[in-house]
Amino acid sequence: MSAVMGRLDSDLLQPEFVTMQVDDLDAVMAIERRIYEFPWTRGNFEDSLSSGYDAWLMREGARMLGYAVMMLVLDEAHLLNISIIPEQQHSGRGSAMLKYLLDFATEREVVRMLLEVRPSNASALAFYKHHGFVQVGERPDYYPARQGRETAWVLERTL
Numbered sequence: 001m002s003a004v005m006g007r008l009d010s011d012l013l014q015p016e017f018v019t020m021q022v023d024d025l026d027a028v029m030a031i032e033r034r035i036y037e038f039p040w041t042r043g044n045f046e047d048s049l050s051s052g053y054d055a056w057l058m059r060e061g062a063r064m065l066g067y068a069v070m071m072l073v074l075d076e077a078h079l080l081n082i083s084i085i086p087e088q089q090h091s092g093r094g095s096a097m098l099k100y101l102l103d104f105a106t107e108r109e110v111v112r113m114l115l116e117v118r119p120s121n122a123s124a125l126a127f128y129k130h131h132g133f134v135q136v137g138e139r140p141d142y143y144p145a146r147q148g149r150e151t152a153w154v155l156e157r158t159l
Helices: 024-036 042-050 093-107 122-130
Strands: 015-019 054-059 065-074 076-084 112-117 134-145 148-158
Touching: 015 093, 015 122, 024 042, 024 065, 024 076, 042 054, 065 093, 076 093, 076 122, 093 112, 112 122, 122 148
Parallel strands: 076 112
Antiparallel strands: 015 054, 054 065, 065 076, 112 148, 134 148
């Protein structure tokens, strides 16, 4: 997760959210590799799309600002990936994307949203705490790391 807290400047255009398509994956992968030391693979995104997970792009005009992938199962949402381009982090774009996802989930009568985050990702932890997420568990050896594996914290927000 690379989205962080901030405010959307009033002079910026409102972002548009569009469904991610396979044709978008070259652009998504270019951003993913810029953001993460251990990015998702193209196969991760292709599998998500072919499995019917909800995936969106955040655009401002023709410019892609970010993307997200979420899996809905019964009355739960699992946020799998939410990413904002580096130049737009700390601008409120992550908050706008998360609000869109929360609203989407709420409209589908989801009662809680779950996600995993690296404990070493202080900006992501602050972002999620700001948006009402709390730690409810952990997954040992979940993420690849420079030295072996890193635990994931499981965060939850009741909707």
